[in-house]
Amino acid sequence: MADHPVDEKLPAPKMATTGLQHVAAMYAGVVAPPLIVGAAVGLTPAELTFLTGACLFTAGLATFLQTVGVWKIGARLPFVNGVTFAGVAPMTAIVASTDDKKDALPIIFGAVIVAGLLGFLAAPFFSKAVRFFPPVVTGTVITLIGVSLLPVAFGWAQGASPDADDYGSAVNLGLAAITLLVVLLLRRFTRGFVKQIAVLLGMAAGTLIAIPFGVTDFSPVADADLVGFPTPFHFGAPQFQLAAIISLCVVMVVSMTESTADMLALGEIVERPADERTIAAGLRADTLGSALAPLFNGFMCSAFAQNIGLVAMTRIRSRFVVATGGGFLVLMGLCPVAASLIAVVPRPVLGGAGVVLFGSVAASGIQTLAKAGLDKDNNVLVVAVSLAVGVIPISAPEFYHAFPETARIVLDSGISTGCVVAVLLNLVFNHLGRGGREAADVTHPMETGEDLAATTGKAPAAS
Numbered sequence: 001m002a003d004h005p006v007d008e009k010l011p012a013p014k015m016a017t018t019g020l021q022h023v024a025a026m027y028a029g030v031v032a033p034p035l036i037v038g039a040a041v042g043l044t045p046a047e048l049t050f051l052t053g054a055c056l057f058t059a060g061l062a063t064f065l066q067t068v069g070v071w072k073i074g075a076r077l078p079f080v081n082g083v084t085f086a087g088v089a090p091m092t093a094i095v096a097s098t099d100d101k102k103d104a105l106p107i108i109f110g111a112v113i114v115a116g117l118l119g120f121l122a123a124p125f126f127s128k129a130v131r132f133f134p135p136v137v138t139g140t141v142i143t144l145i146g147v148s149l150l151p152v153a154f155g156w157a158q159g160a161s162p163d164a165d166d167y168g169s170a171v172n173l174g175l176a177a178i179t180l181l182v183v184l185l186l187r188r189f190t191r192g193f194v195k196q197i198a199v200l201l202g203m204a205a206g207t208l209i210a211i212p213f214g215v216t217d218f219s220p221v222a223d224a225d226l227v228g229f230p231t232p233f234h235f236g237a238p239q240f241q242l243a244a245i246i247s248l249c250v251v252m253v254v255s256m257t258e259s260t261a262d263m264l265a266l267g268e269i270v271e272r273p274a275d276e277r278t279i280a281a282g283l284r285a286d287t288l289g290s291a292l293a294p295l296f297n298g299f300m301c302s303a304f305a306q307n308i309g310l311v312a313m314t315r316i317r318s319r320f321v322v323a324t325g326g327g328f329l330v331l332m333g334l335c336p337v338a339a340s341l342i343a344v345v346p347r348p349v350l351g352g353a354g355v356v357l358f359g360s361v362a363a364s365g366i367q368t369l370a371k372a373g374l375d376k377d378n379n380v381l382v383v384a385v386s387l388a389v390g391v392i393p394i395s396a397p398e399f400y401h402a403f404p405e406t407a408r409i410v411l412d413s414g415i416s417t418g419c420v421v422a423v424l425l426n427l428v429f430n431h432l433g434r435g436g437r438e439a440a441d442v443t444h445p446m447e448t449g450e451d452l453a454a455t456t457g458k459a460p461a462a463s
Contacts, residue, residue, distance in 0.1 A: 057333025058298030116291025146362025157351030179352030390418025
């Protein structure tokens, strides 16, 4: 019996190029948190480079755990792990509340270790929530993942920093558009392997085109060292403070919720549905990777949704391709020069590619919703309200400004809030009381009682 495409081992050249494509898609997301937190701590440029390399290294190790797996650890799906952005706000809050900034990173590392270990113990219980994720819920969440990521691509398309003079300039937006156009042309007019690595080729073309405009910066390559190793506890032994631990435990719950949704989404895309055992194993990899990351000066790890879009678009489902990408991440952590090559890609070029990647995730969610029975009133209401709640952080970023910071960690994640609302509404409308029977009677959410009576032969209920 032939191996499932998820377990397929491709030829080495194809494995390397497609693995590198995954690294290119996630690189900006991995390096952003350490750069933000490191700047808040006041690290020197050399220390920032070290912290960034450490996060690349630990992301590679966590990706190995997730894709290759050991014992009951790892979903064994083409699942990329990296530093979760959900932890940035609470980590910078920890930095701000620490009198001696030298203690900030050790306090963060201590909190990450505890949150990771507690999450590891909770993984098998958390995974039981999979029964509450029918297609109407998973389709909504997958769509929200894509929609929530699109603003990231739009931000990249405008430039590296909102404070820069050229942010949102015609040159930056033009480079993003050209990159998008190259990817689309390659996807339309090529076949086979070239078509599968269209995103990587599009980013390479966009980077070359950006050179005459002065947008491509090669200084990271010139300044980088050839060899470097993330020395264990480089910034000091971990410290354990209750407030910091509680804060990052909340982040861990948010991260586990998003990872569960991501695994369900990826399982649908690769046609190997994620069951309770798979989710438990995947959450163990997430949480163990997080608990081990501080040993090498890394932060909390979580699934990277943007890479799900790459799998959906290329249809390359091999987990060993992603494991190869994990190998590149480890190499970048050990060889700063290698890491700097990806850093050369201008942010607008990443933005152009991101439109395709993240839009593909949303499209996969719509495909799942097409199988969710949207001819029933209850299901339409579940999707409608869940999507509306999920896009609040995107459309109205300050909507929850009056809530406590701890609550905002959850509320500002549209994926998490939309997921929770979808699960709860599905239970209320389709399972509790008469919900399941009534769902089968209604064919359209705007149908009147008289219309319903005509289609079902039943008299409308008295108001």
